[in-house]
Amino acid sequence: MVNPILLIVVPLGLAFALPIVNLISKKIIKYIPVLAFLFNLILSLLLIPKVLEQTIIVKIGGFHPPFGINLFVGPVGILFSTLIALAGFLVSIYALSYIKEGPKEKYHILYLLLLTGATGVVLTGDMFNLFVFFEILCISSYALVAYLGNKAGIESSIKYLIQGSVGSSLLLLGIGLLYGQLGTLNMADIANQINSISSPSIFVPMIFIITGLGIEAAIFPLNAWLPDAHSSAPSSISAILSGIAIEVGLYAVIRVIFTIFNASSFLMFFVFLGVLTLLIGEMSAFSQKNIKRMLAYSSIGQIGLIMFAISLNTQLGISAGFFQMISHTLGKGLLFLSVGFLIYKTGSMKISSFEGIGKKMPITSLLFTIGAFSIVGLPPFAGFASKFMIIKAALTTGQLLFTVLIGVILLGTVIEGAYFFKVIQSIYFKGTTDIIKRDEAPLIALISMSIFVLLIIFIGVYPDFIARILNSAASEFINRIDYIRSVLG
Amino acid sequence: MNIIALFVSPLIALIAGMFFLGLSRKISARIQWRYGPPIYQPVIDVIRSFSQKSITHGKFFDFGIILSLSSSFVLILFLPIGKLCALTSGGLIAFLYLMLMGPFGIALSGAAAANPNSSIGISRKFLLALAYEVPLLLVLLTVMTHYHTISLVEIVNIQANSGWAFGSWALILPGIAYLLILPAILGMRPFEVVGAAQEISSGPIAEFGGKHLAFYTLQHALHVFVGIALFVDIFLGGWTFFGLLNPLAGTVWAVIFGIIIFLLKMTLVLFIGLFVNAVYPRFRIEQAMQYLWKWPTLISFVGLIIVVLTK
Amino acid sequence: MDRNQIGKWLKNPGKMANKYSFHVVYFCTGCGIIEVPPSITTRWDAERFGIIPVATPRQANLFLITGYVSTKTLAAIIRTYEQMPEPKYTVAFGSCPINGGMYYDSYNTITSLDKYIPVDGYIAGCMPRPEAIFIGVTHLWKLIDMDKADGYKRYREDYVHYRANQEQILGELDWPPLFSKENL
Amino acid sequence: MINELKQKLLANFNDVQVNIPEDNRMTVNTKKESLLSLVSYLKNMGYNHFAMLSCVDWIDDKEFELIYIISAYPQDDEHYQDKEKKNILLKTRISRVKAKFITIISIFENAEPYEREIHEMFGIHFEGHPRLTPLMLERDYKIPPFRKDFDTNKYVENTFGKVPSIKERKEGKK
Amino acid sequence: MSLELLLIIAFSGAFLTYLSGKISSQLRDGVAVLISLGLVAIVSFLYNVQTETVFYQGFFGISLILRMNSLAWFFAIAIVSFTALCIIYSLSYMKDCERSNYYYFMMLLINASMLTIVLAGDLVTFFVAWEIMSWSTFLLISYNRNGALQAGIKYIVLSLIGSMCMLVGILSIYTSFGTVNIADVANHLTPSSVGYKLFLLIIFSITFGIKNAIMPLHTWLPDAYAESPSPFSAVLSGMLTRMGVFGFLLIMYVIVGMKTTLHLGRGFLSFNTILCWLGAITIVIPTFIAMLQNDAKKLLAWHGIGQGGYMIVGIAFGTSLGAAGGIFHTLNHATYIVLLFLSVGAIEYSTNGLRDLNSLGGLFKKMPIAFFGGLLGISGLIGVPLTNGFVSKWLIYKTLILGNAPFLAFAALLGTWGTVLSVYKFLHNLFLGQLPEEHKEIKKAPLTMQIPIVILSFTIILFGILPGLPLKVINSIIVAAGFQALDINIWGVTSETGTLNMLNIFAAIAVFGAIFWGIFKVARKSTPVDQYDNYAAGAAVPKNKYHYTVEYYAPFYRMGKPFLKDIFDMFYNRIAEAIGSICDSVRKIYTGYVGSYVMYIVLFIASLIFVQLTWSIF
Structure with a gap:
């Protein structure tokens, strides 16, 4: 039985082995991330059936849970690790042809570190271990945002660094307070003792932890860093940031609320916060001239939608939220990757410079259109299936409040549809009408993007394929007692 | 009965129509202190037009005028003249639409003649039609809702036993409204905006020569006949005259006398139109539209409300 | 005034109808037009003979040339005459159309x-x-009876001659000849 | 009032004969050279209405006589009577052969059509006239029609042709 | 012949056409025509077949069903045949246009998605096909670049709002009844509360109102019709906008059931009276606005809205005659509006792009077939007897008058007279009158354009004289919907309150027409004359200046101009600007200073803790 710890160890090891390989030969280093995440993908796919029967607890160094650090590989963990591995694998293939200049080996190291941090956050069962992996994730993303080295890149990564460090310090403060009161760092143990002590002393660390994680999860007041960071990072990195980093942050927030603090009353506040994030994200994306800023704001909007779905606090709601995460990762990843080469070929991020690009780069613009249709939620694509589930979840609760909120959310989707369709129009129906030579993106990038498209269409047409894993993931959050009993025994 | 009506009513309509045209010219002359032409002058005009060699602007120019004359004759078949009514399919709605076909045919051939005078004439004809259609529709709707039927024959029969519609106080207002718009329907002087000889050299028929002019005169005669006959049928109870014909009911004489009474009533109504026609100068098209949309529409609207409320 | 003799009507309706329904082209060519309005209104009432002024030459069969004809008016007269349908009659007032009248040397x-x-x-x-x-x-009636009022026939038969005269005065005419070979 | 004007004219212009046939009408005969200055002088004096320009064809002494009729609107028009309207006839003589004269459009704008008509009917060419195109006549004439040597009968004869006699009309000969 | 196979052919046909277009354009034309005609053949084979097949279970376990009944067949045959005609038409219209592969692909995709809508047995397939139709229409509307982009955005925003309303409606049904199958939903819905039914009706009628352009929701239609390429605007106006009518039929008769819809709401304020009045307003105002248009396609677009009002009034009135009239009017309107758009397209094709009503004229001498189609089209639009428009309008008027709703009948009849005026302006300015010099040597429309025009004109006359053919199918529809049947015979409707017998009207017109044609021929032969030998008070006819078109109804314009502005369009534009400015102000939150960002974080924590300490709601 392969030990899930390998999911973290292998990419970490390769990350540190990379400088040595770099000495031997410069060319093969860009294939290492591809290998790492291919391994991760295969491993997590193998683990899925085992995990669905029975969650695996990995005790590091043989110590029993309350004392040693343990990994908790439940359906949620394995779902996220497969998602991270898949996205990482595809983006690393894309990066083979995209990252040409600049300190390439540093890019690959940081890239490996970022994704190992993400996998670690997802699988860990220990609070402090969560903080450590969270730090690895944030720091490597600060560095990668500044990778292009231009003025905008550096300025936005500094802003990201400042806000991230405020968040991490708050997170550390919260964990410290918790440790001071309960004397344990193990999530299950904390969850077990949480209801024995009075509420204000619990509430303050909870708020600190949630805010700390919330900054990375791009919740409304805390996500000011996202538009600058995503727009000035290289496209492959902004694909990873939008696709993986925000979802992992949100997973951490949910893990904290549901399993550790069991603060279900707090969720009602999260519903309104989610809707607010959606509206703010969509509205500020409406009149954007820069394509990557527009996509960044649209990610904020989508995160708001996921928050709304999950904070419905029902089995259907949470699985709908996870489904929306998956479809957002695929859709937004595809959008960022296709935009990457559009910008590379036209030289500027302005939407007005994309006029008539549909004739010059037909396949990439077709991929961009499919990604846009999936994000807006038009039928044959994954976005529609997830939106369908979210609305179903909201309406099954039967409360009038949620029906009204659904109305507001759909208004947000209409705004989103409006600005995405404007971009599609300018790609296909503006600019010169004379026949110009085709100047396509390189083949490797097209392959990775078309795999995204295949996944989007496959999940959109046949959503039941991942329904089982989504339900078990949702049930893991709903009944936290099994979590505690399975860890503490 | 209806098969005979198929042949008889068009003939009656044609003769009566030409008689009315002659009568109107005679009476206008008499009002202006001059002898005026003989009653049968329109017949002479038609024969003279037929003897003339006209010009044509193409096959569609001829098709329009043939369409308009034949549809006017078809219109007569739908009209209960006295007791005779050849076709009843479709009732008053089909009648309204067929009334539209006559002017539509002339409009087609007038425009095919590529003469701006006729185009302006046609646009005025349609504007005038739109103007008097508003009160006319209200009037007909009031009648139809009051008698709860859409067939003309039934309206005449109901009036046969329950007295003229013009008499019943519920339908007084629509009757008055119809009389107010009668000159407009017949294209008489105050509303002779369409064929204004001085301004647009007789409007749509500017290019109509010999036989085209003859066809137009026949169509105009039938149009006058239909305009008055509709009023007589709906408001003056067609062939009935306070039960005068009851003893003869069922015999051939009843039919003949019915037709005679019907024609007498029509001449009476024609006189009203003529007296107005002989005296009034011509309206401008805006004045005509404003007038028609003001008083007749108001009266007929109030009539409709009364009928709807009291039903 | 044999309007009410049915026999004549039955024998030759076209001619009789032409006689008793003159539609006059209301187109003032000279000083004589001032005489036409009184003749068609109350005092003299031409309508009792079936004479009505008509707006377009297309519907007319009588053309009154009321007075002297200048070269410019001649062009309009010729065009109006050619636009009238076939059995058409022309009557000229005064001496000016005959020999130029007092404008003989203008x-x-x-x-x-x-x-x-x-x-x-x-x-x-x-x-x-x-x-x-x-x-x-009334004289025109007699002429029509005797088939002497055949101006339009003369116009058609030797149209070439008329046309030549017209072109001689007005120079190149900007409307095509009325009767080309085939529709004579 | 008209007499002082006569004195003034005689004083200013030397080769001018002025006589007043009736109380407020005055005829002035001048040479063709001084006509322009005379017209502008009169205009400044208040005679600002250019009534008409006409021409007389003295064929036997081979001269055209151009007559400019200028008049003045009275200043205070409350008690204006028609008979007070003062007219001045300026006459000048130009030779008949290749007749040409200067245009007075610079002084009186509305003289333009009159000069065109005189040009068309008499054949006098006015230098400086913006458009001396034909005004009323359709055809071009070898001798302008209003000249005395224009033989109207002969012209009518060969343009409109001989009027057919009654006999000819009877046989219907064209 | 199973339904799945039909749809597979339709969708794969679209992709096949696109691919074959890569090889050669002739091949693509052949494939496109083959597929569309094949679809026509298949659908016609499915006449009165009542099947229902579950074709897919994978979508969240919902069983997606395709069913064929008389209503579905009626719309399906109309969709497929009109699209086939338009594709034959666009063979020559699109010959030298760029990106014609994309055009044919989109046309066949829209055709396939409309077919799926009509055959959908459950609401999820219905919604999926509806969405595919919407965004592919958007892509095809904005095909003509500059002007069309604005029209495309306006269309897609309104149809997105519509689809979102429908999505909420479908999911509220799914969540409260657990099933999406239309038949089950119908009997689940009867016991539920009136309020819930009213909610569903309103939500669905917003969607279908936008698509069918009922008065307040119609603003997208004029630009969309005018800017899209003519063959597509024919399909768009013919069948695509009438999906709204199909939707209304579905929701009012099949899902909520005819009996309940009639008594929803109190007395005057009941749902279908309001819908009737909206329909009536939609008949009158757009028809008079159409009179002011100077662009031929805009004029036809406004008539599309006006005629849509008739269908709504017919369907919403709730009697069997009204429903039959409404459904029949949908088919009739489709025939003559497609015909009119095709004839305008033919003119556009031969005068390369000119469709301004003020600068054309006299084309009936040069393009007889297009004129013939235009004439029959407008006579259908007016409802001249012997055309199919007359029969359906007669049915609607009879229901309104005998259903004692005289004011509705007045609005409908007034709409007809407005149509007469504006449609005559269309025919006069385009075809009749003086032929301008520059159009002297216009060539006739090519053969592939003439075939559809002739076929459509023939159908207008055929259904006009023998309305029994379509009415038999409609009769089975309204019987299935729960109305009592009308006794239909081949040439009309017989009922004791006034029969309609088209045959004797046709016979009368034919006989009298023949008589007077004979008399006309016997009388003296008239000499043909050129358009410049015209009465002009003795003067010569000036070239190019002797055709009266500009401001054709000038007196009415002066009176009606202030009232006939499209107030809803202006209102919606103002809303769009307001939203745009709000979005700009919202974006200002991200000021760009790191200080303000950190201040947000600290404020967030402080406020949460403060709230917890004072009210402790968490």
Whole structure:
């Protein structure tokens, strides 16, 4: 039985082995991330059936849970690790042809570190271990945002660094307070003792932890860093940031609320916060001239939608939220990757410079259109299936409040549809009408993007394929007692 | 009965129509202190037009005028003249639409003649039609809702036993409204905006020569006949005259006398139109539209409300 | 005034109808037009003979040339005459159309109208009063009876000659010849 | 009032004969050279209405006589009577052969059509006239029609042709 | 012949056409025509077949069903045949246009998605096909670049709002009844509360109102019709906008059931009276606005809205005659509006792009077939007897008058007279009158354009004289919907309150027409004359200046101009600007200073803790 710890160890090891390989030969280093995440993908796919029967607890160094650090590989963990591995694998293939200049080996190291941090956050069962992996994730993303080295890149990564460090310090403060009161760092143990002590002393660390994680999860007041960071990072990195980093942050927030603090009353506040994030994200994306800023704001909007779905606090709601995460990762990843080469070929991020690009780069613009249709939620694509589930979840609760909120959310989707369709129009129906030579993106990038498209269409047409894993993931959050009993025994 | 009506009513309509045209010219002359032409002058005009060699602007120019004359004759078949009514399919709605076909045919051939005078004439004809259609529709709707039927024959029969519609106080207002718009329907002087000889050299028929002019005169005669006959049928109870014909009911004489009474009533109504026609100068098209949309529409609207409320 | 003799009607309705329904082209060509309104209104009432002024030449069959004809008016007269349907009659007032009248030596007045369009009858008088017009009309009836009012036939038969005269005065005409070979 | 004007004219212009046939009408005969200055002088004096320009063809002494009729609107028009309207006829003589004269459009704008008509009917060419195109006549004439040597009968004869006699009309000969 | 196979052919046909277009354009034309005609053949084979097949279970376990009944067949045959005609038409219209592969692909995709809508047995397939139709229409509307982009955005925003309303409606049904199958939903819905039914009706009628352009929701239609390429605007106006009518039929008769819809709401304020009044307003105002248009396609677009009002009034009135009239009017309107758009397209094709009503004229001498189609089209639009428009309008008027709703009948009849005026302006300015010099040597429309025009004109006359053919199918529809049947015979409707017998009207017109044609021929032969030998008070006819078109109804314009502005369009534009400015102000939150960002974080924590300490709601 392969030990899930390998999911973290292998990419970490390769990350540190990379400088040595770099000495031997410069060319093969860009294939290492591809290998790492291919391994991760295969491993997590193998683990899925085992995990669905029975969650695996990995005790590091043989110590029993309350004392040693343990990994908790439940359906949620394995779902996220497969998602991270898949996205990482595809983006690393894309990066083979995209990252040409600049300190390439540093890019690959940081890239490996970022994704190992993400996998670690997802699988860990220990609070402090969560903080450590969270730090690895944030720091490597600060560095990668500044990778292009231009003025905008550096300025936005500094802003990201400042806000991230405020968040991490708050997170550390919260964990410290918790440790001071309960004397344990193990999530299950904390969850077990949480209801024995009075509420204000619990509430303050909870708020600190949630805010700390919330900054990375791009919740409304805390996500000011996202538009600058995503727009000035290289496209492959902004694909990873939008696709993986925000979802992992949100997973951490949910893990904290549901399993550790069991603060279900707090969720009602999260519903309104989610809707607010959606509206703010969509509205500020409406009149954007820069394509990557527009996509960044649209990610904020989508995160708001996921928050709304999950904070419905029902089995259907949470699985709908996870489904929306998956479809957002695929859709937004595809959008960022296709935009990457559009910008590379036209030289500027302005939407007005994309006029008539549909004739010059037909396949990439077709991929961009499919990604846009999936994000807006038009039928044959994954976005529609997830939106369908979210609305179903909201309406099954039967409360009038949620029906009204659904109305507001759909208004947000209409705004989103409006600005995405404007971009599609300018790609296909503006600019010169004379026949110009085709100047396509390189083949490797097209392959990775078309795999995204295949996944989007496959999940959109046949959503039941991942329904089982989504339900078990949702049930893991709903009944936290099994979590505690399975860890503490 | 209806098969005979198929042949008889068009003939009656044609003769009566030409008689009315002659009568109107005679009476206008008499009002202006001059002898005026003989009653049968329109017949002479038609024969003279037929003897003339006209010009044509193409096959569609001829098709329009043939369409308009034949549809006017078809219109007569739908009209209960006295007791005779050849076709009843479709009732008053089909009648309204067929009334539209006559002017539509002339409009087609007038425009095919590529003469701006006729185009302006046609646009005025349609504007005038739109103007008097508003009160006319209200009037007909009031009648139809009051008698709860859409067939003309039934309206005449109901009036046969329950007295003229013009008499019943519920339908007084629509009757008055119809009389107010009668000159407009017949294209008489105050509303002779369409064929204004001085301004647009007789409007749509500017290019109509010999036989085209003859066809137009026949169509105009039938149009006058239909305009008055509709009023007589709906408001003056067609062939009935306070039960005068009851003893003869069922015999051939009843039919003949019915037709005679019907024609007498029509001449009476024609006189009203003529007296107005002989005296009034011509309206401008805006004045005509404003007038028609003001008083007749108001009266007929109030009539409709009364009928709807009291039903 | 044999309007009410049915026999004549049955024998030759076309001619009789032409006689008793003159539609006059209401187109003032000269000083005589001032006589036409009184003749069609209350005092003299031409309508009792079936005479009505008509707006377009297309519907007319009688063309009154009321007075002197200048070269410019001649172009309009010829075009109007050619637009009238076939059995058409022309009556000229006064002496000016005959021999130029008092404008006999004017440099732009036509001396004899008959060269350009066929004229069926002349009414004497500088300008004839309405009674004279009616007398002219009765004479026209006689001419029609005797088939002498054949101006339009003359126009068609030797149209080439008329056309030549017209072109000689007005120069190149900007409307095509009325009768080309095939529709003579 | 008209007499002082006569004195003034005689004083200013030397080769001018002025006589007043009736109380407020004055005829002035001048040479063709001084006509322009005279017209502008009169205009400044208040005679600002250019009534008409006409021409007389003295064929036997081979001269055209151009007559400019200028008049003045009275200043205070409350008690204006028609008979007070003062007219001045300026006459000048130009030779008949290749007749040409200067245009007075610079002083009186509305003289333009009159000069065109005189040009068309008499054949006098006015230098400086913006458009001396034909005004009323359709055809071009070898001798302008209003000249005395224009033989109207002969012209009518060969343009409109001989009027057919009654006999000819009877046989219907064209 | 199973339904799945039909749809597979339709969708794969679209992709096949696109691919074959890569090889050669002739091949693509052949494939496109083959597929569309094949679809026509298949659908016609499915006449009165009542099948229902579950074709897919994978979508969240919902069983997606395709069913064929008389209503579905009626719309399906109309969709497929009109699209086939338009594709034959666009063979020559699109010959030298760029990106014609994309055009044919989109046309066949829209055709396939409309077919799926009509055959959908459950609401999820219905919604999926509806969405595919919407965004592919958007892509095809904005095909003509500059002007069309604005029209495309306006269309897609309004149809997105519509689809979102429908999505909420479908999911509220799914969540409260657990099933999406239309038949089950119908009997689940009867016991539920009136309020819930009213909610569903309103939500669905917003969607279908936008698509069918009922008065307040119609603003997208004029630009969309005018800017899209003519063959597509024919399909768009013919069948695509009438999916709204199909939707209304579905929701009012099949899902909520005819009996309940009639008594929803109190007395005057009941749902279908309001819908009738909206329909009536939609008949009158757009028809008079159409009179002011100077662009031929805009004029036809406004008539599309006006005629849509008739269908709504017919369907919403709730009697069997009204429903039959409404459904029949949908088919009739489709025939003559497609015909009119095709004839305008033919003119556009031969005068390369000119469709301004003020600068054309006299084309009936040069393009007889297009004129013939235009004439029959407008006579259908007016409802001249012997055309199919007359029969359906007669049915609607009879229901309104005998259903004692005289004011509705007045609005409908007034709409007809407005149509007469504006449609005559269309025919006069385009075809009749003086032929301008520059159009002297216009060539006739090519053969592939003439075939559809002739076929459509023939159908207008055929259904006009023998309305029994379509009415038999409609009769089975309204019987299935729960109305009592009308006794239909081949030439009309017989009922004791006034029969309609088209045959004797046709016979009368034919006989009298023949008589007077004979008399006309016997009388003296008239000499043909050129358009410049015209009465002009003795003067010569000036070239190019002797055709009266500009401001054709000038007196009415002066009176009606202030009232006939499209107030809803202006209102919606103002809303769009307001939203745009709000979005700009919202974006200002991200000021760009790191200080303000950190201040947000600290404020967030402080406020949460403060709230917890004072009210402790968490």
